Amino acid sequence: MPVPPTDRVAVVTGAGSGIGRAVAVELAAGGWRLVLAGRREAPLHETARLAGEAAGRTTDDAPDAPAVVPTDVTDPAAVDALFAAAVDRFGRVDLLFNNAGTFGTAATVDELDVAEWRAVVDLNLTGAFLCARAAFRQMRAQHPQGGRIINNGSISAHVPRPHSIAYTATKHAVTGLTKSLSLDGRPYRIACGQIDVGNAATELTAAMGSGVRQADGRIAVEPTMDVADVARTVRHMAELPPEANVQFATVMATAMPYIGRG
Template identity: 70%
Template sequence: MDDQRTSEAGSSTATRTAVVTGAGSGIGRAVALELLRGGWRVALAGRRTETLAETAALAPGADSLTVRTDVSDPGDVENLFTAVRERFGRLDLLFNNAGTFGPGGVAVEDLAYEAWRHVVDTNLNGAFLCAQAAFRLMKEQEPQGGRIINNGSVSAHAPRPRSVAYTATKHALTGLTKSLSLDGRPYRIACGQIDIGNAATDMTERMRAGIPQANGELAVEPVMDVADVARTVRHMAELPLEANVQFATVIATDMPYIGRG
């Protein structure tokens, strides 16, 4: 990729700015580092300042900003995007990545409302709040426009057993992606979604020991290098604004996703 390529928004990659939520670990950290090493300026958002600092330290010399952010808190989200505007002056990319699986293995009838609400507040409400703030900034800035990429999951298409809260929010994210994509057209705001299956992170570590399948059995599932996900997000991010990857699915080749159930 040409790190100095000019986007339709008029910024070279070296001067483009991104916000990555959930940047303190996992997919968020991998994507943030891929962008930073590619010359992007990146605001690292997450709930733990120490892990955000660790991410920033992995790209020495790169232009990063760490902002402690609980995406389910409207005040935190407002502070995040105010900090981005004051530090960088514009926003070219939001990677809406922060999320939680919630309690695993809990039957629908036993899932506490508080647990349901926590997953919805983080995965769906948090994604909406960040997208709304990014939309406002991208609409008002000059040159106008930018890109939002939502982290969907293959669970936006097919659920795992006993994952009702996570699956419901990931299906809802697909609707959010489509609505943002449509509503962003007049303002040159593109929105796409990446659906990821079994990237090797702390969240998927349990898959190496065996995870419940739809037939009730436990099975070890293959995983893929999270760097491959990060490269895919960067490709989506660096397209000119007249092109958009609406939906991309990136999975471990042999995972039991196609035909799940």
């Protein structure tokens, strides 16, 4: 059953599909007010519709309906505009789910074009930094002060897949971002945690069903899990009191090749 609306405000990046959409819908069911960001406007409106259903809302123009803000998170001005829109609409920001990202092109290091490397770094790392910076600035300045940032890491923040050097490097870097944000946020009641996801069933992991390359060169089918299980975990992290924080959480398909991988 949907929870009545609250004053808690969440910004979700990469909200047009996959994990971002699932988390937005789950937060909506918990009464959160949402600001949905992503590059494509049409999928964001679809997420807003699904979130409205989860919240038991009957109209898209209700005061607590999600705000749709098409955003390129690699653009500092666009990110600043996103958070300005969030504050203009709802008055504050209590949560950033820092989720936008890409796998990039599968290639060995000698075959990866520098432009491809930079595109992955720009989105997965610089985009996460820009959103965290804007969220931190707002959370530090607002009254009551504080909030929470949850970064979407990956199993690849711990161990790589073959031919994934750009993605793996950025996800390792996100862990450093998480730790630094946690430390810098302490004086301002800003908590930061990271969720590392393995094989959630989304559009981006559809290949798992037909087989993906393993460390020994084999192509093998890998099990997946319902993306809703990720969303429930994010909501749990988000709804902890300011005095508590899940620093790192790993949520994965039980039988996926992670333990023992590499």
